[in-house]
Amino acid sequence: MGEDKILDYRSPDAVEPAAANEFEREPVPRNRLLGLTSFIGQYAGEHVAGTELMIGPLFLVHGVSAFNVIVGLAVGNLLAVLSWMLLCAPIATRARLTLYYQLEKICGRNLVVLYNLANGVMFCFLAGSMITVSATALGVWLEFPMPKLSDIAPNSWQWVVAAGACGVAIAIVAAYGYQAVAKFANVAAPWMVLVFLAFGIVGLRQLGVTDLSQFWHKATTEIWPGVKAQPGKVHFTFWHVMFFAWFCNMAMHIGMADLSVFRFAKKSWYGIASAAGMFVGHWMAWLSASILYAVQLKADPTDTTPLPGPLAYKACGVAGVICVILAGWTTANPTIYRAGLAFQAILPRISRYKVTLATGLIATIAGIFPGVAMKLLDFVALYGMVLMPMGAVVFVDFWLMDRFGLRKNYAEVSGTNFNMAAFLAWWVTLAICITLVLTKTTEIFFVSLPGWFVAAVLYIVMSKLFQKTTTPRGFEVVAKAAA
Amino acid sequence: MPRLIPQIVSWLSLIYVVIPPMLFWLGKVDEKALKVHMLIATMLWFIATPLWMGREVKAEKAP
Numbered sequence: 001m002g003e004d005k006i007l008d009y010r011s012p013d014a015v016e017p018a019a020a021n022e023f024e025r026e027p028v029p030r031n032r033l034l035g036l037t038s039f040i041g042q043y044a045g046e047h048v049a050g051t052e053l054m055i056g057p058l059f060l061v062h063g064v065s066a067f068n069v070i071v072g073l074a075v076g077n078l079l080a081v082l083s084w085m086l087l088c089a090p091i092a093t094r095a096r097l098t099l100y101y102q103l104e105k106i107c108g109r110n111l112v113v114l115y116n117l118a119n120g121v122m123f124c125f126l127a128g129s130m131i132t133v134s135a136t137a138l139g140v141w142l143e144f145p146m147p148k149l150s151d152i153a154p155n156s157w158q159w160v161v162a163a164g165a166c167g168v169a170i171a172i173v174a175a176y177g178y179q180a181v182a183k184f185a186n187v188a189a190p191w192m193v194l195v196f197l198a199f200g201i202v203g204l205r206q207l208g209v210t211d212l213s214q215f216w217h218k219a220t221t222e223i224w225p226g227v228k229a230q231p232g233k234v235h236f237t238f239w240h241v242m243f244f245a246w247f248c249n250m251a252m253h254i255g256m257a258d259l260s261v262f263r264f265a266k267k268s269w270y271g272i273a274s275a276a277g278m279f280v281g282h283w284m285a286w287l288s289a290s291i292l293y294a295v296q297l298k299a300d301p302t303d304t305t306p307l308p309g310p311l312a313y314k315a316c317g318v319a320g321v322i323c324v325i326l327a328g329w330t331t332a333n334p335t336i337y338r339a340g341l342a343f344q345a346i347l348p349r350i351s352r353y354k355v356t357l358a359t360g361l362i363a364t365i366a367g368i369f370p371g372v373a374m375k376l377l378d379f380v381a382l383y384g385m386v387l388m389p390m391g392a393v394v395f396v397d398f399w400l401m402d403r404f405g406l407r408k409n410y411a412e413v414s415g416t417n418f419n420m421a422a423f424l425a426w427w428v429t430l431a432i433c434i435t436l437v438l439t440k441t442t443e444i445f446f447v448s449l450p451g452w453f454v455a456a457v458l459y460i461v462m463s464k465l466f467q468k469t470t471t472p473r474g475f476e477v478v479a480k481a482a483a
Numbered sequence: 484m485p486r487l488i489p490q491i492v493s494w495l496s497l498i499y500v501v502i503p504p505m506l507f508w509l510g511k512v513d514e515k516a517l518k519v520h521m522l523i524a525t526m527l528w529f530i531a532t533p534l535w536m537g538r539e540v541k542a543e544k545a546p
Binding site: 183184186187188190191194195197198201202204205209210316317318319320322 | 497501507519524533536
């Protein structure tokens with residue numbers, strides 16, 4: 001899963017404690033660059049997670065058809081891979097810096113603190129949904145009432161206790177035993193990938209597919225018939241599926257979070273390693289989980305709630321339930337840890353353990369409320385939208401500032417801790433995107449595409465305005481010397 | 484040699500994870516047998532793999 005990394009509470013890039021320098025505030029030297037296979041394993045492991053067991057069924061909840069989900073996911077995942085390869089990795093392999101240090105040079109430390117806060121909050125809710133996934137596995141054994149598809153709040157005290165216990169256990173381990181779980185996650189990853197494959201194979205058989213020639217007929221009539229969505233859900237077309245798959249990890253590729261990963265790559269085309277995650281986790285795993293949900297609906301069309309624990313148990317028994325628990329836990333662990341580091345950048349005097357524990361407790365409370373998991377598609381789209389504008393800022397700053405006669409890394413050259421142009425590009429873009437969604441002009445699944453261009457243009461325009469009116473520190477020295 | 488044995492067990496257990504689903508799909512085993520064998524394969528993987536996976540990272544790390 002890559003090299004050991006030093007613990008640096010200032011940056012969410014520091015994921016694991018270690019002895020070696022992680023180059024948090026300097027370019028990665030050439031002798032520390034990694035080969036392609038290092039990234040393939042990392043992406044394959046990271047994108048087979050507990051949330052795949054929710055996302056796959058939710059496509060069916062949204063009434064998707066067979067062609068739209070199979071081809072839409074393929075195209076969307078391809079676009080995601082191209083985004084990593086053509087947008088994120090070229091900057092990563094040239095600058096060789098973490099996202100956070102790059103943002104600090106462009107935006108200033110205080111604006112990066114705000115970014116960390118936004119990132120940390122989103123991580124908390126994401127970890128909460130993973131806790132919800134793991135808690136559904138407990139429901140298989142303890143047989144307590146579990147939430148329904150339309151539930152926002154918990155529906156039983158037993159669910160509160162189970163999800164709470166799950167979350168607290170995950171939080172404690174994230175705070176005190178992160179490294180052990182991270183190593184265990186490496187062990188679990190290859191097995192989990194194959195169990196997800198097994199879900200699909202078993203599900204197909206349970207639906208009566210005994211021959212590959214029967215697959216397409218079953219796919220279009222029973223698995224993904226493309227009938228109307230569940231009440232209150234948007235009917236998913238090809239474009240919904242494609243954009244969801246593309247923007248699902250927007251924070252990482254277009255949002256540039258994976259600068260921190262690909263700064264270690266020898267070549268920018270190693271961005272193609274993300275295909276291991278996209279086509280294993282976001283194509284195979286989502287389709288397999290979707291098939292399990294189709295089995296549930298066939299048995300009882302009124303049983304519309306996608307609960308990963310029971311779905312996995314009906315398919316693969318105890319091994320399936322273990323997969324659900326581990327898939328939720330091994331991804332909640334680093335998510336809570338990273339959220340903790342993001343918050344600690346804002347509260348550096350408080351120990352990492354306390355911040356991580358508190359973060360885990362926030363994630364636990366989020367996990368007790370099933371609303372995030374049941375609306376996970378919308379939440380993931382929101383997550384990408386919130387962080388996308390800063391990715392546009394990084395892109396424009398790296399490639400285009402010189403062409404417009406503007407200074408790149410403006411916070412660094414001017415000495416400011418808060419680049420107003422970047423802040424306005426971020427928050428005005430968000431305001432526009434949210435307005436478009438709330439007025440139903442654009443759906444949340446699509447709004448990030450125009451949003452990126454809005455952010456890019458805004459950053460150039462605002463930089464023209466603010467760089468002109470602010471004298472950089474270096475220029476002040478020259479001006480004083482001339483006087 | 485000592486690491487080779489758990490490595491072999493691990494890789495065989497990974498193959499063992501997918502064989503029961505394939506046999507189930509072909510109609511050669513029932514659901515109960517499928518679930519039992521998948522559990523056995525899971526246990527083999529998690530017993531054997533920690534004995535070797537991750538340990539080579541410390542051995543190969545530069546001083």
